[in-house]
Amino acid sequence: MSRVRAFLIVLTVLAGAGFAAPGAGAAEICNETSYVADVAAGWPVEGGVAIEGWTRVRPGECEEIADAVNLDREGQPIFFYAKSTLAYLGGVREWRGTVPLCVDERDFEVVANTRCAALGLAARDFFIREGEERARTVLVEPSDYGRRAVTAGIQRLLQSSGYPITVVDGYEGASTRRAISRFLGDAELSSRPGDGALIDALEARALERNAASGLILCNEADGDISAAIGHRVGEIWQSRGWWRIHAGECARLLGSRLESDNVFYYAERIASSGRRAMTGGTDQFCLAPARFVAEDRTDCAERGYTVAAFRRVGTPENGGVRVSVSESDFRAPPSQP
Numbered sequence: 001m002s003r004v005r006a007f008l009i010v011l012t013v014l015a016g017a018g019f020a021a022p023g024a025g026a027a028e029i030c031n032e033t034s035y036v037a038d039v040a041a042g043w044p045v046e047g048g049v050a051i052e053g054w055t056r057v058r059p060g061e062c063e064e065i066a067d068a069v070n071l072d073r074e075g076q077p078i079f080f081y082a083k084s085t086l087a088y089l090g091g092v093r094e095w096r097g098t099v100p101l102c103v104d105e106r107d108f109e110v111v112a113n114t115r116c117a118a119l120g121l122a123a124r125d126f127f128i129r130e131g132e133e134r135a136r137t138v139l140v141e142p143s144d145y146g147r148r149a150v151t152a153g154i155q156r157l158l159q160s161s162g163y164p165i166t167v168v169d170g171y172e173g174a175s176t177r178r179a180i181s182r183f184l185g186d187a188e189l190s191s192r193p194g195d196g197a198l199i200d201a202l203e204a205r206a207l208e209r210n211a212a213s214g215l216i217l218c219n220e221a222d223g224d225i226s227a228a229i230g231h232r233v234g235e236i237w238q239s240r241g242w243w244r245i246h247a248g249e250c251a252r253l254l255g256s257r258l259e260s261d262n263v264f265y266y267a268e269r270i271a272s273s274g275r276r277a278m279t280g281g282t283d284q285f286c287l288a289p290a291r292f293v294a295e296d297r298t299d300c301a302e303r304g305y306t307v308a309a310f311r312r313v314g315t316p317e318n319g320g321v322r323v324s325v326s327e328s329d330f331r332a333p334p335s336q337p
Contacts, residue, residue, distance in 0.1 A: 027065050027067070029055065029063055029082075029138075029139070030137070031057040031062070031138075031149065032138055032140045032144075032145055033140060033145065033149060033152075034059055036056065036057070036084065036153065036157075036203055037056070038083055039053065039054060039065060040052065040103050041065050042080075044077070050111050051109075051111075051112060052108065053103055053107065054108075059152060060147075060195070061196070069134065078130075079127070080127055080128075081097075081127070086207060086210075087157065087160055087203045087206035087207045087210065088160050089214070089256075095127070096127060097127025098125055100124070100125055102122070104120075105122070122248065122249075148170025150199075152168050153199055154195070157203055157205075158183065160206040161183065183205070213319045214252050214257065214258060214319070215313060215321055216321070217251055217265060217324075219245040219246065219247055219249055219267075219324075221325060221327045222247060223247050223270060223271060225244075225270060226244055226268050226270060227242065227245055227267040228308075228310075229264065229310075230310050231254065231262065231263045239310075240294070244270075245267075257316075257319030258320060261314060261315050261316065261321075263313045263321070264281075265311055266285070266287070266311070267330075276332075276333060277308065279330065280311060280329065281309025281311045282310075282311065282312065283310050283312060284307050284309055286307060289306075
């Protein structure tokens with residue numbers, strides 16, 4: 001069993017984990033997470049790497065992928081990269097590795113090397129599968145939903161659509177059934193459709209609802225950034241991070257509707273020479289180097305945190321704020337000798 005960690009989500013190869021066997025000569029990607037995933041795949045060919053995307057995989061389903069790869073040929077690896085769709089609160093989740101390959105935002109097919117920018121493409125870090133691992137790859141979360149992934153996916157989309165789901169656990173209890181009934185009434189559906197159609201309808205509702213709400217941070221810098229937010233949760237100040245945002249992309253850091261500008265953000269520019277802090281912040285919050293949630297804004301050092309100056313967002317419109325950062329928002333890189 002092999003495992004690749006991406007944020008708080010992991011990927012592992014699980015043979016026979018409740019899915020049917022793939023068709024002859026085809027690799028299979030299976031989704032045991034609570035997120036609808038878009039998957040890209042690549043494999044070596046003459047002149048570079050053939051890369052194609054995106055294959056949409058609902059929770060609890062499998063799709064055949066990379067059918068041009070000869071699984072009987074041991075020396076031909078397959079590279080994978082997956083991300084959640086934009087329907088969810090809290091930003092895009094990724095399943096990634098360490099092999100940089102090219103992708104486009106829309107559906108694409110390309111033969112490329114690592115010179116992605118020259119082709120007008122973005123670079124993403126793919127994970128690699130070799131030998132027998134290529135036949136089946138399963139996306140999972142730490143919660144390990146397994147056969148409960150379909151229900152967990154419905155719960156996650158109900159939550160992102162504004163229905164009162166407090167726990168995504170993959171069990172269809174009374175509160176989940178009530179939320180589904182409310183959604184069916186709101187969507188003017190006379191009966192409950194099949195799980196796939198229900199997931200599609202909920203995803204469309206979540207995309208529409210979340211298009212402008214919350215805090216959206218856009219990265220206009222020349223490379224990736226890591227972002228954090230500070231805001232009130234009830235009567236307590238809270239800071240949390242990190243969200244990795246690729247160059248030219250945006251992420252929703254806070255999904256709830258904003259009623260005031262009492263929300264703050266911070267980012268660091270990721271570079272080979274080290275992380276460069278954002279400048280211009282006025283309000284201090286606690287930080288940690290790894291993914292974190294810190295309560296209160298005082299005594300950060302005494303509690304094992306560092307301190308950074310966050311920027312306040314502007315006045316919300318229609319419950320949301322969109323802010324952008326560019327190279328000039330970060331400290332200058334160290335001078336070269």
